[in-house]
Amino acid sequence: MDGCNGINGAHLRAIVERIEAVEASIANEQELRREIYQEAKATGFDPKIIRKVVSLRKQDKAKRDEEAELLDLYMSAVQLEMPL
Amino acid sequence: MDGCNGINGAHLRAIVERIEAVEASIANEQELRREIYQEAKATGFDPKIIRKVVSLRKQDKAKRDEEAELLDLYMSAVQLEMPL
Amino acid sequence: MDGCNGINGAHLRAIVERIEAVEASIANEQELRREIYQEAKATGFDPKIIRKVVSLRKQDKAKRDEEAELLDLYMSAVQLEMPL
Amino acid sequence: MDGCNGINGAHLRAIVERIEAVEASIANEQELRREIYQEAKATGFDPKIIRKVVSLRKQDKAKRDEEAELLDLYMSAVQLEMPL
DNA sequence: TCAGATAAAATCGCGC
DNA sequence: GCGCGATTTTATCTGA
Numbered sequence: 001m002d003g004c005n006g007i008n009g010a011h012l013r014a015i016v017e018r019i020e021a022v023e024a025s026i027a028n029e030q031e032l033r034r035e036i037y038q039e040a041k042a043t044g045f046d047p048k049i050i051r052k053v054v055s056l057r058k059q060d061k062a063k064r065d066e067e068a069e070l071l072d073l074y075m076s077a078v079q080l081e082m083p084l
Numbered sequence: 085m086d087g088c089n090g091i092n093g094a095h096l097r098a099i100v101e102r103i104e105a106v107e108a109s110i111a112n113e114q115e116l117r118r119e120i121y122q123e124a125k126a127t128g129f130d131p132k133i134i135r136k137v138v139s140l141r142k143q144d145k146a147k148r149d150e151e152a153e154l155l156d157l158y159m160s161a162v163q164l165e166m167p168l
Numbered sequence: 169m170d171g172c173n174g175i176n177g178a179h180l181r182a183i184v185e186r187i188e189a190v191e192a193s194i195a196n197e198q199e200l201r202r203e204i205y206q207e208a209k210a211t212g213f214d215p216k217i218i219r220k221v222v223s224l225r226k227q228d229k230a231k232r233d234e235e236a237e238l239l240d241l242y243m244s245a246v247q248l249e250m251p252l
Numbered sequence: 253m254d255g256c257n258g259i260n261g262a263h264l265r266a267i268v269e270r271i272e273a274v275e276a277s278i279a280n281e282q283e284l285r286r287e288i289y290q291e292a293k294a295t296g297f298d299p300k301i302i303r304k305v306v307s308l309r310k311q312d313k314a315k316r317d318e319e320a321e322l323l324d325l326y327m328s329a330v331q332l333e334m335p336l
Numbered sequence: 337t338c339a340g341a342t343a344a345a346a347t348c349g350c351g352c
Numbered sequence: 353g354c355g356c357g358a359t360t361t362t363a364t365c366t367g368a
Contacts, residue, residue: 023306106201137180141188206339
């Protein structure tokens with residue numbers, strides 16, 4: 001690789017640092033989300049309810065996506081003359 | 085515990101064996117499911133499609149359950165005179 | 169298949185329901201296992217340790233199975249009168 | 253709150269949308285991290301090793317932070333003129 | 337401290 | 353046979 005022990009240390013280090021950068025970013029945004037929940041709670045909202053609403057909306061999206069995929073599968077199955 | 089080294093070996097063994105029993109049972113049923121998929125495939129069905137259908141129906145159920153929970157939360161929130 | 173163009177809803181439905189049945193069964197037993205772990209914890213056992221024990225015994229069993237398989241291989245080789 | 257009986261749909265909606273925004277952002281960055289791992293693998297690095305490195309560095313950082321905290325504690329104890 | 341949710345890791349079956 | 357994707361299991365984290 002780089003000449004010495006078969007491992008390109010510089011490259012590895014670059015990769016690790018990129019990962020650490022995005023992870024720091026992720027941690028920041030997770031903190032942000034936590035703060036939104038706390039602020040909402042302080043305003044009198046029940047966090048449980050908010051979580052459920054967020055979760056349900058996420059499920060809606062996932063379901064729509066999967067239904068679209070299923071349709072695609074149907075289409076290809078029909079082309080292959082397979083039973084559904 | 086039992087007199088010797090502070091660990092109740094008999095009890096631990098009993099627990100481990102109960103766990104292994106249910107895991108064996110789980111493995112059996114996973115094998116069963118695999119066979120159903122294989123049989124379906126042999127009949128000409130696309131396993132992918134079956135998986136999607138199963139998955140969608142599971143999502144439906146989960147969604148209904150969560151909606152019921154959300155309703156419960158709403159009801160208690162109203163009783164507590166909290167904003168939704 | 170069913171007469172027309174490869175769509176056999178009844179059959180598909182039957183398959184899906186069989187799968188859902190075994191998956192319900194699996195879920196039940198997973199719940200059972202969870203309860204065993206909780207009960208063990210309540211009795212003072214560390215669940216993590218128990219997991220380790222179960223895992224190690226599983227490895228042991230896998231190894232014994234492998235050895236048994238190897239033995240079978242040897243046995244059939246002998247029957248075929250081939251040198252090992 | 254909103255005037256009548258504790259229902260403030262607009263506010264709730266605003267909160268939910270803010271949460272969804274940060275979650276979308278988080279998902280994006282998780283996708284980014286995944287791509288970095290894939291790219292590293294394509295270059296010949298073992299993702300498992302990289303994870304290990306990242307994890308170890310995280311532990312190191314945690315330990316350093318802890319030591320820094322301890323040092324702060326010592327410092328304030330000195331200021332209070334208490335024996336350690 | 338503990339249960340529930342979230343994320344990470346390992347495992348397994350399928351495809352090429 | 354091997355990488356890839358999906359499923360399952362393990363560990364971590366957070367909120368009650």
